[in-house]
Amino acid sequence: MLAQVSVLVASILTAGLVALFVGPSLFHQHLLKAGHAEHSPELAHIEEAYRDASVVSLGVALIIALLCAGAVTWYVTRRLQAPLAVLADAARELSRGHLATRVAPTGSGAEFDALGAAFNLMAAQLEQTEDTRRRLLSDLAHEMRTPVTTIKLCSEGLREGFRTWDAQTDRVLTDATDRLSRLSEDIDEVSRAQEGHISLERDMVLVGDLIWSASQAQREAFNRKGVNLVADTEGAPGVRLEVDRQRMGQVLDNLLRNALRHTPAGGTVRLFARQSSDEVEILVADTGEGLQADQLPHVFERFYRGDTARDRDRAGSGVGLTVSRAIVDAHGGGLTAASDGPGKGATFTIALPSAPHSPLTSSAPEPRDS
Numbered sequence: 521m522l523a524q525v526s527v528l529v530a531s532i533l534t535a536g537l538v539a540l541f542v543g544p545s546l547f548h549q550h551l552l553k554a555g556h557a558e559h560s561p562e563l564a565h566i567e568e569a570y571r572d573a574s575v576v577s578l579g580v581a582l583i584i585a586l587l588c589a590g591a592v593t594w595y596v597t598r599r600l601q602a603p604l605a606v607l608a609d610a611a612r613e614l615s616r617g618h619l620a621t622r623v624a625p626t627g628s629g630a631e632f633d634a635l636g637a638a639f640n641l642m643a644a645q646l647e648q649t650e651d652t653r654r655r656l657l658s659d660l661a662h663e664m665r666t667p668v669t670t671i672k673l674c675s676e677g678l679r680e681g682f683r684t685w686d687a688q689t690d691r692v693l694t695d696a697t698d699r700l701s702r703l704s705e706d707i708d709e710v711s712r713a714q715e716g717h718i719s720l721e722r723d724m725v726l727v728g729d730l731i732w733s734a735s736q737a738q739r740e741a742f743n744r745k746g747v748n749l750v751a752d753t754e755g756a757p758g759v760r761l762e763v764d765r766q767r768m769g770q771v772l773d774n775l776l777r778n779a780l781r782h783t784p785a786g787g788t789v790r791l792f793a794r795q796s797s798d799e800v801e802i803l804v805a806d807t808g809e810g811l812q813a814d815q816l817p818h819v820f821e822r823f824y825r826g827d828t829a830r831d832r833d834r835a836g837s838g839v840g841l842t843v844s845r846a847i848v849d850a851h852g853g854g855l856t857a858a859s860d861g862p863g864k865g866a867t868f869t870i871a872l873p874s875a876p877h878s879p880l881t882s883s884a885p886e887p888r889d890s
Contacts, residue, residue: 738777741780806865
């Protein structure tokens with residue numbers, strides 16, 4: 521309102537000054553050209569009428585303009601106050617810990633709808649983060665309870681003389697401490713990954729070498745469980761990537777172990793690559809349990825478990841896929857998951873930008889069978 525009044529007053533003052541100093545002289549000259557004498561009484565009355573008409577018209581215009589400005593200000597203020605009040609109330613509820621708070625569309629314009637959508641997205645992310653935190657604390661408590669209890673019972677038994685230090689006691693305590701150590705390392709790894717503190721030592725690496733090395737590292741584990749591992753190095757012959765060999769090996773190792781964990785004996789896991797115009801895809805496809813549609817958006821969240829009771833009895837702490845996606849993101853690529861549903865297997869795809877002058881034509885190794 522103050523801004524509009526300031527503009528109106530400045531406009532009226534400008535018009536008044538023009539009418540006071542410029543208008544009379546111009547009007548006087550035109551009257552003289554029309555045939556009026558210089559000092560005639562009619563001329564004085566006409567000029568006085570001109571001044572009075574200017575003052576009245578400008579005064580009425582100012583009053584009408586102020587009334588219109590007031591009406592427009594009231595209308596616009598009401599239009600602004602309503603959605604802002606809704607957003608303010610929602611923000612207060614969110615600050616009190618009510619993370620399920622959402623803002624409905626107010627119909628006050630595209631800008632306010634965009635602001636409301638951004639608020640809802642922020643609230644959803646906060647709610648998801650809080651759910652992950654609760655799940656993290658629950659999982660940590662569960663993961664730590666067993667080894668801590670084991671260490672406590674063994675210590676009490678040794679102190680009271682119920683147990684002796686033998687090979688079995690040594691193995692039990694070693695397993696418990698190793699489990700705690702592995703959990704601590706996993707937590708540190710996923711924290712550094714999600715904070716973007718992953719260091720990379722890039723080098724030119726053949727895609728076939730990555731696939732071959734990863735398959736050979738997991739071959740024995742697959743043989744023990746009776747799962748067939750098929751590594752195809754011919755999908756992108758001679759293609760190279762500028763990556764950190766150890767980090768990408770860690771990613772493939774995590775994906776293969778995840779596929780092995782969810783593929784029953786007699787199933788098959790395929791590791792292969794394919795090339796498009798400007799990127800290379802490395803895929804790990806299994807014939808295992810598969811994923812439900814509502815699980816796919818969450819498989820890369822840290823400590824996410826689609827079936828908590830089932831997965832807690834399995835190896836791993838639920839951070840391998842999170843770390844893997846962070847490593848691939850650090851390479852400028854992407855890691856995605858797809859599945860046709862439970863019992864139909866799952867496919868994890870690593871997409872990385874191909875290196876310049878790829879594929880190689882002279883130094884490519886001969887294809888190797890798995």
